[in-house]
Amino acid sequence: MTNTDAAPQRSRSRLVVRTEPVDELAPLIPRADPRHPLLWMRRGEGIVGLGETLRIETTGVDRVADAAAVWTELSADADIDDRVGLPGTGLVAFGAFAFADESESTSVLIVPELVLGRRDGRAWVTRIALVEAPDAEPADGDARADAAASESLEIPEPAPRRRVPRVTFAPGAVPPERYEAAVAEAVRRIDGGELAKVVLARELVGELHEEDGLRATIHRLAEDYPDTWVFAVDGLIGASPETLVRVDHGTVSARVLAGTTARGAGEASDRERAVALTESAKDRAEHALAVASAVKRLEPHTARLDASPEPFTLQLPNLWHLATDLKGTLGDGSSALDLVRAVHPTAAVAGTPRRVALSVLAELEGFDRGRYAGPVGWVDGDGDGEWAIALRCAQIDADGTVHAYAGCGIVHDSVPADELAETVMKFRPIVEAFGR
Numbered sequence: 001m002t003n004t005d006a007a008p009q010r011s012r013s014r015l016v017v018r019t020e021p022v023d024e025l026a027p028l029i030p031r032a033d034p035r036h037p038l039l040w041m042r043r044g045e046g047i048v049g050l051g052e053t054l055r056i057e058t059t060g061v062d063r064v065a066d067a068a069a070v071w072t073e074l075s076a077d078a079d080i081d082d083r084v085g086l087p088g089t090g091l092v093a094f095g096a097f098a099f100a101d102e103s104e105s106t107s108v109l110i111v112p113e114l115v116l117g118r119r120d121g122r123a124w125v126t127r128i129a130l131v132e133a134p135d136a137e138p139a140d141g142d143a144r145a146d147a148a149a150s151e152s153l154e155i156p157e158p159a160p161r162r163r164v165p166r167v168t169f170a171p172g173a174v175p176p177e178r179y180e181a182a183v184a185e186a187v188r189r190i191d192g193g194e195l196a197k198v199v200l201a202r203e204l205v206g207e208l209h210e211e212d213g214l215r216a217t218i219h220r221l222a223e224d225y226p227d228t229w230v231f232a233v234d235g236l237i238g239a240s241p242e243t244l245v246r247v248d249h250g251t252v253s254a255r256v257l258a259g260t261t262a263r264g265a266g267e268a269s270d271r272e273r274a275v276a277l278t279e280s281a282k283d284r285a286e287h288a289l290a291v292a293s294a295v296k297r298l299e300p301h302t303a304r305l306d307a308s309p310e311p312f313t314l315q316l317p318n319l320w321h322l323a324t325d326l327k328g329t330l331g332d333g334s335s336a337l338d339l340v341r342a343v344h345p346t347a348a349v350a351g352t353p354r355r356v357a358l359s360v361l362a363e364l365e366g367f368d369r370g371r372y373a374g375p376v377g378w379v380d381g382d383g384d385g386e387w388a389i390a391l392r393c394a395q396i397d398a399d400g401t402v403h404a405y406a407g408c409g410i411v412h413d414s415v416p417a418d419e420l421a422e423t424v425m426k427f428r429p430i431v432e433a434f435g436r
């Protein structure tokens, strides 16, 4: 099902997009909308969206394909004047897709009215408006389009920083004991030969008081986890270290993560833990399956695809991960959304074989993942974009209910208590961003 707010007028309307350089916009986060933040950032750079020109909502098995089709049509019709020409300039939509085909959650692409961006030391503003486009374009069409685009919101001044709203979390549908039992059952099924790996998640639930907004929480995430993708799209906020897929002028890249250990207390023990992770047969097996699934799905779309020869250790403030970077060139003109569709869900969040893992996790987890572990990111008018896997994240509903999620890859030698402890580490970014 696809529902575009602009659908009734789409044949008569087009997007008018104007990007121009500005002196400086840092810091970006204090300019975000506190109630409905739209944001994609890493290391202080990225894009912030304000207002909403258009929203594309999809559900079901074709949620990515349907959104991609509408996006291709809108982009082809758009009148774009981009005077900066960097990733994230020109026409962009922020997006978040549900993890599962059967999810009750909608998937969205949101085109803001105003985009504020910073990249490679340059700053820009993009104004996006939807204007009537009669069949025969009048002679003053350009002037009218420029006028429409310039009517959008003002660039907001950075707001003073407020305290982080406190949210107290409690286990959601799956209490810790039931999670451990689910892990034990998954190991039994793996040992029985049903599948090789399944990722099982659990949920924490809390209450956010509406007047608090989310900007301070996002600020905290960005400060504490600067090397991750910090995102906010339609109430989904988080700090993900995992790049699902990035497309930029014919190049493709991804960062696959799977295999985790805690940080050590001192420098020596921290190093030892990282080394032990690279030598752990359990983590290497779990990691190899995630890499294989991403490579298998990306390869048909690439002329060339290289993987880092050995997994490396990625250090985050809360844990170590095993990581593999993939880099390649597109072979078939796919857009970022085409590749999102091809590669989601990888074995970093589902398992192997994919279909069996999806049915086992649906049976054992006991809740709808919503947009957790789904693709989150942005796409531009040329189809380029950056997409992460929505991890270390929470969905904040309109009534203030906060659902946070964390999961672990289960393989044959997984130990239920260890996996439960790993979810606690993975919850840390979100739990601490809501008050420490």
Ligand SMILES: C=C(O[C@H]1C=CC=C(C(=O)O)[C@@H]1O)C(=O)O
Pocket (backbone or CB within 6 Å): 199, 201, 242, 257, 258, 259, 260, 321, 347, 348, 349, 391, 392, 405, 406, 407, 408, 409, 410, 426
């Ligand atoms: C499923 C999650 O993490 C995935 C990504 C990195 C490492 C993982 C692991 O070691 O289990 C998971 O596959 C999560 O954070 O909820």
